[in-house]
Amino acid sequence: IAGITQAPTSQILAAGRRMTLRCTQDMRHNAMYWYRQDLGLGLRLIHYSNTAGTTGKGEVPDGYSVSRANTDDFPLTLASAVPSQTSVYFCASKGTSNTDTQYFGPGTRLTVL
């Protein structure tokens, strides 16, 4: 069982370019999340999805979009990247139990120049 996979591992991107970060989980978890991690700020929620077909905005959604066409995949798209989106991005998923916590992927390090 792989858990959560993210791709790419790292990417350098020119400002203004479009980029999609991929996230796939094989745990059949209903809920999935995207966070960005910045030094001194911890992890901040970008977007989330409680179940396939639904999405919601987190704490820092501007400049990002997501889709949830099926249970396993939850891609994050930067329509026109800006340098302030340089960060490490983590995808996470959670089961349906009230005590289940979130399981994180290995992250994508994104640099926008």
Add this chain to the structure above:
Amino acid sequence: QQQVKQSPQSLIVQKGGISIINCAYENTAFDYFPWYQQFPGKGPALLIAIRPDVSEKKEGRFTISFNKSAKQFSLHIMDSQPGDSATYFCAARNDYKLSFGAGTTVTVRA
């Protein structure tokens, strides 16, 4: 504005010593308080968690102390080991979404 305030930003402890990390919150709707451990280049992983109706939870060398009236909770790492060197995040859950503290980098000196 972070909903969960975490301190210190970093700490150094000798092997065998006690590491203490503190977190505070304001939102009384939070109903679950996990701690995550993150090693360099890896994603965070759940370490231990507590619900607000419990004042303390212990798992091995890791203990969470929870003070509901003060809206504070802390992580104690007893008998700290070099392998405990990592960044630790406290978090609080509301409506199944987590708010994280800024993180504490713990360095255990052998």
